[in-house]
Amino acid sequence: xxxxxxxxxxxxxxxxxxxxxxxxxxxxxxxxxxxxxxxxxxxxxxxxxxxxxxxxxxxxxxxxxxxxxxxxxxxxxxxxxxxxxxxxxxxxxxxxxxxxxxxxxxxxxxxxxxxxxxxxxxxxxxxxxxxxxxxxxxxxxxxxxxxxxxxxxxxxxxxxxxxxxxxxxxxxxxxxxxxxxxxxxxxxxxx
Numbered sequence: 001x002x003x004x005x006x007x008x009x010x011x012x013x014x015x016x017x018x019x020x021x022x023x024x025x026x027x028x029x030x031x032x033x034x035x036x037x038x039x040x041x042x043x044x045x046x047x048x049x050x051x052x053x054x055x056x057x058x059x060x061x062x063x064x065x066x067x068x069x070x071x072x073x074x075x076x077x078x079x080x081x082x083x084x085x086x087x088x089x090x091x092x093x094x095x096x097x098x099x100x101x102x103x104x105x106x107x108x109x110x111x112x113x114x115x116x117x118x119x120x121x122x123x124x125x126x127x128x129x130x131x132x133x134x135x136x137x138x139x140x141x142x143x144x145x146x147x148x149x150x151x152x153x154x155x156x157x158x159x160x161x162x163x164x165x166x167x168x169x170x171x172x173x174x175x176x177x178x179x180x181x182x183x184x185x186x187x188x189x190x191x
Contacts, residue, residue: 078167089156109181117173
């Protein structure tokens with residue numbers, strides 16, 4: 001049986017992280033910690049620091065980096081879209097996905113833009129124009145698509161266009177895209 005007083009236990013033994021767990025208390029502690037366990041813990045910590053210092057030199061001294069880039073940069077192409085091959089529908093929903101029908105509380109501002117990267121590396125606006133949209137039910141081409149996809153566009157807004165170019169991205173040299181701004185009408189009687 002081990003007889004030790006809590007006052008006589010060494011502070012060094014408190015560092016022992018390899019101490020054994022017991023279901024009973026030994027000298028008022030739930031762990032039986034020894035000086036050998038403390039030395040084993042200190043050896044483990046010093047060994048881990050030594051491994052980090054020896055294997056991590058390239059990391060913290062920033063020399064001999066081994067960087068592998070696995071990306072393929074391709075030039076973007078502009079795509080031609082029309083009502084026949086592209087339907088873009090949008091609407092306002094609440095957090096549960098239910099349509100907000102009262103459109104007197106908000107308005108849409110839809111624009112089509114074309115931007116190109118100039119020789120200085122700056123983006124230039126080539127074209128920025130307002131873009132027409134209507135309820136999808138008012139357009140002729142949506143009825144066939146609703147039947148084909150078995151999806152109702154009754155409470156959606158659709159773009160009305162015959163020809164539009166889309167494509168590019170910020171890491172390329174051009175962007176042709178659409179911008180939809182939703183404005184909430186507050187404290188006003190105007191639409």
